[in-house]
Amino acid sequence: MIDELLAQFLIEGREQSLEAGADLVALQRGPIDRARLDRCFRAVHTLKGSADLLGYKPMGRALHAAEDALGALRDHPPADGHDFSALLAVADQVERWLDALEAAAALPDDAAKAADGLVARLTGQPLADAAPAAADDWDGAAVFPGRGGVAVRYTPRADAYFSGDDPTAIAAGLPGLAELRVRLAEPAGELGLYDPFRCNLVIEALSTAPRPQVEEALRLVRDQVAFASLTAAAPTAAPAPVAEPEAARRSLRIDADRIDQMADLADQLVVAKNGLTELASQVEALDGGRALGQALRARQAELDRLVGSLNATVGQARLTPLAPLLGRFPRLAREIAAELGKPAVLEIEGGEVEVDKAVVDGLFEPLLHLVRNALDHGVETASARTAAGKPGQAKIRLSARTLGDQVVIAVADDGAGIDPQRVRAKALARGLIDGQAAAALDEAAVIELIFRPGFSTAETVSSVSGRGVGMDAVRAAVVRLGGRVEVRSQRGQGATFNLVLPIRTVLTRLIVVACGDERFGLPMDAVAEVARVAARDVTPIRERRAFVLRDQVVPLVDLGQALGRRDPARDSGRVVVARVGGEPVGFEIDAVVDRVDAVVRPMNGLLAGTRGVAGTTLAADGSVLLVLDLSELAS
Amino acid sequence: MRIEHREGVAALHGHCRVADAETLASLLQQSPGITLDVSGCESLHAAVVQAILAFRPPVVGAPADPFLKNHLLTALAREAAVD
16 A cells, blocks of 8 residues: 555656656746746645655655745746746755655655755745735645635544534634535544544634634634635736646556556467467368358458457557656756756657657667767867857757657757767777778768767766767667667757657567577567477488477477578477478477567568568667578478 | 434434434444435534545535535535545
């Protein structure tokens, strides 16, 4: 139960802190927008409530202070150019605390101290002119928004009834009662165990009478009452147009695992229904079986259609907007920029673009590296920038847009661009290319060298970029998702990295097998089973071999040799049994190494006709894995 | 308090005092689908209100007392509409 609450808090908390952060950045930059101030306030207010509920006190304290500050700003909007950095610091810290909660289910040890710092920073700042309010015990404005008067929260003690109090009668006695709310203080719980005499109520009321009168009416229960003096919201002279909330789609929160399970089942359905084609053939081959066989085929065609639809629908369900992924980067960019001492801001665009969940999951690391790289190597120091006539604050744009059935995600900086001379020199120094070849390359080709493995060991290993995760890893990750990386650069103006990816990934289930020191991928739906066959059960039949699998004689082929390898398979006894033309064929391998889901790209160009090869994919270590077509190999 | 039963409805009459909370809670527990008619109520002790909030039966009727009619029942209706 606690875990569920935390999990929910992490999901919603991130949304709210992203919202608050984005609003604060916009408020800092542009004209003060009342609707935005309001949105920001509500996001912080909700976050505060959840933090309080879950007992994360330092987070709650910081958010209380932020909420107070935002509330004051909301009531008395400041002039343009007001400094929101203290509030932004809270939003950023909340995001970091959410990371800590996700990793360790607890706030870091220094959370209380950090909260103190944030609160001090907020309260030390002169707030907008606010009319001094009488001491308030509780947040009445949240319960009676926009109203004026005395707000009262009366929480009778559990033994109130035994003391002879009737809280209803007390409420009825309030002068100037304008509005009344009554609710249970705690959920009723198991109704079979309901205790009618244990008081479990919260009574909230708004009165238009003067506060002393209200206090007088409640004097006998003063210790159970909190007061707040509210001022009605002043009507705005020119009401700011309220931004329409995002068109509410009918949507559900679904556990990502459930979608994966559904996708899994849909895949298995594909394999299962494929088995029917064969059955239909077998039935047709029987005496008098033609009609039945054809009926089976018709049914199978219908199943085909339905399974295809199901797959497509599940594929749709896996589509998810990029906004949560992109939204993490402005804060990360702020932190990296601060670490490097280079003022920079990261803007995002295109969060509403939707892509397959697998793509979203696989893009965080590559994007993070590109952003780090842009800040570390692309962006010049502030002084160099001003000397060059550029604004001191660098700008990085992280954007997404669709292009047909592809999505283009771009990381564009306005830094110094990529220097082809330096790249060429570095590649030579690292021995990635020899002098002759280097001289022959044009500028675009030289820039491509940054993607070579081994290129990117930085001269100064900063804590930001230096972990040896290079551009080659970025490219490999994107290719693994079925996409490509392109780079465009202009000296003095900046560089743009475009990640072009399919919106939907089509993942094929593969088993990876070893033949000697080579690895190959076999599509799982071509594989009926992986059998163990002892050497003594293998019978030579003329130049070929066969073995008995249950009651059937199955031809045996050495997979490596079928692919042109010289060495025979080791006697590991492992045989992959595939169905070729309705008949089982065994392929002898050395070992089954792995099972993966991968994007298989078909061979094209000169290699398109290669016998026995269905396509290629990238193994986890970045090497190319051939995916085999077993039926071609068997014939 | 006096309770009048019609089909599916329990009408509460008079002053509903603290002890009546137990009677009402039993009734609501045994007849979960029952509707409460409060038009005859002259007052509702908080314990009775609490029982109504806990068991959440439908509540109908407009009592004469202005506090009950304008404030308390409105508050109950509000809670009933939440989630």
